[in-house]
Amino acid sequence: MDRSSRIYVAGHRGLVGGAILRRLQREGFERIIARTHAELDLTSQDAVRRFFDEERPEYVFLAAAKVGGILANATYPADFIRENLLIQTNVIDAAYRAGARKLLFLGSSCIYPKHAPQPMKEEHLLTGPLEPTNEAYAVAKIAGITMVKSYRRQYGFNGISLMPTNLYGPGDNFDLETSHVLPALIRKFHEAKVAGAPSVTIWGTGRPRREFLHVDDLADACLFLMQNYDDEEIVNVGVGEDVSIAELAALIARIVGYEGEIVYDTSKPDGTPRKLLDVSRLSALGWRARIGLEEGIASTYEWYLANVAQ
Template structure:
C-alpha cells in the first residue's frame, strides 16, 4: 500500500491518548502540556504497572485500553559512560520496547502515533546542520551506536507501517533535551544534567574547581523539554509524512560555554578544568530544523533561562533526582 496521503486533523480533546514513558523527561512534559490544554483522556502506566519489554502484557494493555493516539516516549537512555559500558542493554531493551508498542498499536490499528527518537541516529561526521536525509549516510558515533541503531529501527518500523497499512504515524528526532525530571545520575546522565549536578555539588561543598570530561570544544544544541512537548503536539496536529522530523533550536554552543552557563546559574565561582584524556564524543551535532519550522513551530525557551529553571528544579528535588 502506498504511504498515507490523508490530511491529519487536530487532536480531539476527548481522545484517549496513551503516553508511553509518562514519568520520564519527555513523557512527563508532554503529559503536562496535554493536561493544561484540556485533554481529558490521558492514559499512563508506570514500569511497575506495565513492563514494556513484556510483549504479551503490552498487547493485553492495548486490547483493553484501545488508545486512539499513542506517544512513544519510553526508552532506556543515558550519557556517554552508560552507553559505552552497557551497549547490549541499550540496544536490546529499546528494541523490545519499540517493537512491542508499535506492534500492539498496529494490531488494534491506532489511528495516530508519534515515535520519539534521538539526534544520535545521524552519522558522526554528518554535514552541519544535520538534515533529515543524512540518515544512514555514514558511520555512527561509537559511544552511542547501539542506542542509535535501536532508534533507527524504530523510524524504519514507523515508515514500514505507513507503507504497508497507510496509517499516518510519524517520527520526531529531538536534539539534546534538558529540564525538570531529567536524569541527574553521576554515572548515566547526559551532558547538561551531569554538569548541573557537578557544579551544584561543587558549590555546596565549596570546592576550588570542577573537572569536566574532554576538551570543552564540542558543540551541542540544547532544547528545553517544554519546547519539545510543544513541538510534539504541534506535529500531531499538523504534520503527516514518512520522514523523521528534526526538533531543535537551530543554535548550538560549545560544551565550555554551556559549562559556564551552568556555573553562573548555580553560583559556582571556582575554576573549571578539562580532562583531555577523556572522550569528547561527537564533535558537533546541530540539527537542520527547516522541516519543523515550515509547519509553523518555533522554540520559546532561551538556553540561559532554561538552565536556571532546571537548576532551581534540581535544588528542590535533588534528593530524589540523585537517587535515580
C-alpha cells in the first residue's frame, strides 16, 4: 500500500474497524473508503457487489462482524452464524471479482478447540470440539478462513487471515447483555462505585484465564501484516500473556476505584478454561504488542467516562 491507495475498511464504526481507520489516518493514507450500515448492508450480496464495482478498492480490511460475549452468543446463535457468513462471503467474493489487490480477514481466537493445548498454535485449528457457547460464531469465522485460503488457491487472490485474541479499548461495547468481559467489568465496577453498592457479582468461578490485546495494538498489527505478510497460513495476534478473570476483576476494580466485595456466581458458565495464543509466528515476522494491560484499561476507562458513563 502507498498513501494514494484506495483502502476500504469494512466495519469502520466497530471497535476493530475504528482502530484501523484511526491508524490509517494517522499514517497519512489519503483515500480511505468507509460506509455505515445504513449506507451499505454487507449482508446483501447485490449491494456489496455494486459498491465494489463502483469504488474499486485496492486493499480491504474486513473488520465487519456481528460480535458479542458469552450471553449474546448463547442467546442468538442463529443470528451470529447467519450474519457473519453473509458479511464475509459477500465481501471476500466481491473484493476478488472487483480486482482488489489484497484482503485482510479478521477471525477470532475462539476458532480453536475448547481444550486446545496452551498456548494455542495456528496448527491447532480443527483439531477438536469447539466451545459450545460460541460455536456458531466460531464456525462462521472458520468458514471465512477457509474461504480466503480457497480463493487464494483457486484464483490466486491475495487474502490473509489474522486471529486476534480478546480485544478491548476505545469504542468498545459496554452493554452488559452483549459486551465481552473486560468492558462489562469496567461498567459494572463504575456503576457500583457510583451507587455505593457493597458488592459486584461476576459470572463463573473467576478461574478461567484470558489474554487481552488493546485494539490499537491490533490495528498496528493489521497494518504491519497487510504490508509485510503474504501467505495462506493464519497468524495469531496477541500479547502472549494471560490473566485469570479474578485477577482482571481486581485490576479493573482498583483502576475504577471500587472498594466493595467481588462475588462470583458459580451457577453461571465459565466458558473456555484458558485462551492464550502462541504468537511466535507473528514475533518472528518482527511485530510485538506495546500497550500494557494496566495502561490499556486505564485509558479505556477514561474513554468510557468521557463517552458512555451517565
